[in-house]
Amino acid sequence: MGQHTQVKAFDVEKIRKDFPILNREVNGYPLVYLDNAATAQTPVQVMDAIVDYYSNYNANIHRGVHSLSQEATDKYEQARIKIQKHFNAEKAHEIIFTSGTTHGINMVASGFASLLKEGDEILVSALEHHSNIVPWQMLCEKTGAILKVIPMNQNGELIYSELEKLLGDRTRVVFLNHVSNALGTVNPIKKIIDAAHEFGAAVLIDGAQAAPHIKADVQELDVDFYVVSAHKMCGPTGVGMLYGKEEWLEKLPPYQGGGEMIATVSFEKTTYAGLPHKFEAGTPNICGGIAFGAALDYMNAIGFDAIAEYEHGLLEYATAKLKEIEGMKIYGEASEKTAVISFNVEGLHPYDIGTLVDKMGIAVRTGHHCAQPVMEFYKIPGTVRASFAFYNTTEEVDRFIEAVKKAVMMLQ
Structure with a gap:
């Protein structure tokens, strides 16, 4: 009712x-x-958040002791918590700000380069956007892992019985979209995640096309990685998020080196910062992150x-x-x-x-x-x-x- x-x-x-x-x-x-x-x-509500940032508290975050820096840091971290709550992640530091879905997928694929060996298998669906195919092909070239494809039928649906045949003890990662950008198909991701987990495989879901229409609950899905772009959800371009289960984010090496992602640096040795900073090298798209939060507020107000x-x-x-x-x-x-x-x-x-x-x-x-x-x-x-x-x-x-x-x- x-x-x-x-x-x-x-x-x-x-x-x-x-x-x-x-x-x-x-x-x-x-x-x-x-x-x-x-x-x-x-919407104007998101534009207002962008104008407000540049008009009133534009400053670099996490580093400054001055008031503007602290205000910008607070707003940016509040946006992270909005995203955490929206996708129901258990912890705020499981939300990594990215430049978009493609960036998030590349971070994970690159991280798995140190975890895969020759003969390991990774599964992709036949419905994927190129950005969820190419980074994994590059990973296979680097590691000698084998890419296998979950086929589709004429209706544009994945053939689940074929996925069951492809899963095995060598399966390490399964990656597919929640919703197909070309056809609009909603994939049965919960069923696929559960099946992959039976073989100990990690699952990455590309949520770019789902996020504007479906509110994904990452804990209920029990998904290992979920990636989205803000611009599909009334937010600005150039910002998105990677959700990763804490245990997986701890296992993966940093994607980029630089400021912010370190704890201590000397020429002999560097120790990395904890989550989420380990994956957020350099000055981020501060305004974009804040506007992403404003876009989620806007869409959630409609419902x-x-x-x-x-x-x-x-x-x-x-x-x-x-x-x-x-x-x-x-x-x-x-x-x-x-x-x-x-x-x-x-x-x-x-x-x-x-x-x-x-x-x-x-x-x-x-x-x-x-x-x-x-x-x-x-x-x-x-x-x-x-x-x-x-x-x-x-x-x-x-x-x-x-x-x-x-x-x-x-x-x-």
């Missing part, structure tokens, strides 16, 4: 007022922004259950309307998916459709979405991807459908 009343109170017009960019025009049309899977838009229900309504509405278009092929019709539709129209190149709908003020993404193996699986060059957020409306969906119909007419 609580959830229902929250959804009833979901006022999209009021929410849209928080996003100034939604008022602009593109090519003479009001902007319809449907590229949220690439980056979400930023993730309300967001998920509203976006699901948009997804179902848009999917039904698109299917009325002749020659329409939607890729990835998993039973569980977020508000993403990847599609092509028979005989037409996705890039041409994307270019024409942009002329009508509609922002969608075209191409392989940094998930080339997914496109190879479907034997296509790419797709048109429309990805929805809680500030989109059914009226915008209607305009998008009209634009696609027009583009198809022009191209046929």
Whole structure:
């Protein structure tokens, strides 16, 4: 009942007022922004936090005794605690600030270079973004470990029975996304984490696409590493977080050397600082971290259950309307998916459709979405991807459908 009343109170017009960019025009049309899977838009509440930082207490953190430095340090560490609470990490120092999801994955993959040996096996899913493939391939080249792939089916779902066959005593790490950026598929990560743990393997989950729609509880999931980017969640670009279980973060060596990540330095020997500083070399994106906290405050005030229900309504509405278009092929019709539709129209190149709908003020993404193996699986060059957020409306969906119909007419 609580959830229902929250959804009833979901006022999209009021929410849209928080996003100034939604008022602009593109090519003479009001902007319809449907590229949220690439980056979400930023509300004024987050912009205010950024302006406040640079206007009132811009200073380097953790080092200064002066008031500004202490104020900035407090705000930055408060943001870390907001992130800890949001993802329900047990300890604040299990949250490492990063420059984004890719940085977090690279930190973990690089750390495992000292823990893997030749013949060890690591498993990746067929649904991955390149940033969750390439760092692990580099790790295999360094260590002689073997990369194995969990296959997918035509619906864009992972084949769980095949994963069970791949897991074994040599499996050291399993890494996959919580939600596919190309198709919107929600993977059964809890089941996969539990299965991997039976063989003593560590699990890294790329939560970049899940975090705007699903509130992950890292303790309930019992996941070893979880990575996200703030810019997918109404925050700024260039900041994100790596959650790691304390025991794993203690095992991994530092990713970078420099200031802040040390306890003592002499030319003979350096001792490293404790968590989280061991992984946070150099001056961080202080303002970004604080703004990330503000973005989480903003989204939590709306409520993730309300967001998920509203976006699901948009997804179902848009999917039904698109299917009325002749020659329409939607890729990835998993039973569980977020508000993403990847599609092509028979005989037409996705890039041409994307270019024409942009002329009508509609922002969608075209191409392989940094998930080339997914496109190879479907034997296509790419797709048109429309990805929805809680500030989109059914009226915008209607305009998008009209634009696609027009583009198809022009191209046929």
